[in-house]
Amino acid sequence: MAAQPVRKFDYSRVQTQIPQKKQVVVHKRRWVTRGEKFLYTLFITGALGLSIYITSFSSSLDSINRNIQTIENEISNQQIENRVLEAKVNELKQPSRILAIAKENGLTIKNSNVKQASPVQ
Template identity: 50%
Template sequence: MSSQHARVWHTEEQQRQQVQQPNVVRKKVKVQKRWVTRGEKLMYIIFAVMFLAVSAYIVSFSSSVDQLNRNIESLNTQIDQQNVHNKNLAYKKKELSQPERIIKTAKKNGLEVKNTQVKQATEITD
């Protein structure tokens, strides 16, 4: 009788376990393959940061070169203006050092011209 008793007890135990645990339908979870892995994402981020840094450097460098070119152009304009001014002054110097003008100014101020030959003065060298 003990074997019968054990069988009954075993079947009752199985029934209790079935009642206690509801039937759970497990679905197979598909592991989705990632399109881009973490390492690739990291590489893309590093390349993007490097690209932005190089782009910013190029823009700042070209901006500084452009500013230097503008300064050079303004200096060239000033040089040209100064050259024109120097030429005007040289022309005025020639005009004011003409012998006829000197004689006319001398007579106007009451100086007597004894010898009518007036020579233009030159630089004295030591």
């Protein structure tokens, strides 16, 4: 083989591939996802609704208890008044009292056996 002269390398012919920079879209990762937001909103709404329900139930229960106490007080006052009236009735229907009133009004007793009538049961 014959010796060939060394050629100079022509760099202009070689196409160098310079990597071109691509713009990469970076998605910022959110702290809370949409699903989590929905669940948090649902939970907070439920907790708020439950607290409102409990408050209104407690309020109505308190109102009912006050009404019950008022009615119980009225009942006890009425029972006391009934006992007082029963005592007055027993006092007024004593035979000695009836005889005294009869004598004051000019009535005479023919038979001295005065009996108290008892109610029919």
